[in-house]
Amino acid sequence: MTPSLQVFLIVSAAVFSIGLLAALSRRHAIFILIGIEMMLAAANLNFIAFWRFNPQPKQPIGVMIALFAIAIAAAEAAVGLALVIAVYRHYRTTNVDQLDQLKG
Amino acid sequence: MNGLAFILIAIVTVAAALAAATLRSLMHAALSFAVALVGIAAFFFLLGAEFVGLALVFIYIGAVAVLIVFTILLTRRDVGKTRGFKWGGAIVAAAVFGGLIWSILKTQSLAIVAPHMPGLTVKQIGATLMTTYVWPLLCVGVLLTAALIGALILVIEEKR
Numbered sequence: 001m002t003p004s005l006q007v008f009l010i011v012s013a014a015v016f017s018i019g020l021l022a023a024l025s026r027r028h029a030i031f032i033l034i035g036i037e038m039m040l041a042a043a044n045l046n047f048i049a050f051w052r053f054n055p056q057p058k059q060p061i062g063v064m065i066a067l068f069a070i071a072i073a074a075a076e077a078a079v080g081l082a083l084v085i086a087v088y089r090h091y092r093t094t095n096v097d098q099l100d101q102l103k104g
Numbered sequence: 105m106n107g108l109a110f111i112l113i114a115i116v117t118v119a120a121a122l123a124a125a126t127l128r129s130l131m132h133a134a135l136s137f138a139v140a141l142v143g144i145a146a147f148f149f150l151l152g153a154e155f156v157g158l159a160l161v162f163i164y165i166g167a168v169a170v171l172i173v174f175t176i177l178l179t180r181r182d183v184g185k186t187r188g189f190k191w192g193g194a195i196v197a198a199a200v201f202g203g204l205i206w207s208i209l210k211t212q213s214l215a216i217v218a219p220h221m222p223g224l225t226v227k228q229i230g231a232t233l234m235t236t237y238v239w240p241l242l243c244v245g246v247l248l249t250a251a252l253i254g255a256l257i258l259v260i261e262e263k264r
Contacts, residue, residue, distance in 0.1 A: 028130065030175060041141060068237075074167060079255050082254070
């Protein structure tokens with residue numbers, strides 16, 4: 001049995017939904033970042049799968065987009081974790097529910 | 105492409121992702137996240153994008169996962185206190201998953217098998233990166249520099 005494009009997309013959708021679950025339902029800031037990173041990785045899997053199943057692949061467009069997405073995800077992770085550390089220093093907590101100083 | 109390898113990698117990836125999203129201990133969740141990323145990289149190898157798979161292993165597992173572990177260790181005093189779990193997020197995630205699966209299974213043009221393709225060499229990737237995509241490449245370089253300087257400024261100790 002050779003896997004078709006659909007099963008790759010289904011696995012990618014599963015990983016994306018699990019990342020969304022982690023980002024929406026956990027209250028710890030680092031869990032939210034892990035969820036966002038998982039969603040980005042699932043999107044990359046979609047790009048690579050669509051590139052591979054393209055009937056006439058001329059340029060490696062999907063590979064390029066995945067490479068750029070990985071680089072931007074790395075920058076996002078660095079800034080996000082620095083924010084977590086800065087918030088922890090200031091408030092002594094990383095629970096996003098307690099960071100409500102700007103709430104009206 | 106091998107069906108058995110696909111099923112094994114899919115099981116490992118989804119199980120590790122679920123563990124990363126639901127485990128209580130933050131450290132265990134971070135390590136499960138690394139395992140899930142290994143699974144994604146294995147999918148890239150299966151799809152013939154070896155360079156991107158290697159880049160994923162280097163950047164995500166070598167840098168991002170280690171960074172997450174360091175952050176957990178630096179903010180560890182807080183870990184025991186945050187046990188909250190919102191079920192609204194689970195409902196939204198399940199709805200998104202259902203919608204995606206429904207649309208994927210309904211689209212008939214997605215049920216295709218991979219065409220035969222010559223392997224993608226690193227030389228080809230480098231040539232494309234340095235000709236067609238040279239401006240995005242430079243922009244990503246500037247973005248990474250700015251992001252890393254910003255991260256440094258954020259975590260620098262304030263003078264009292």
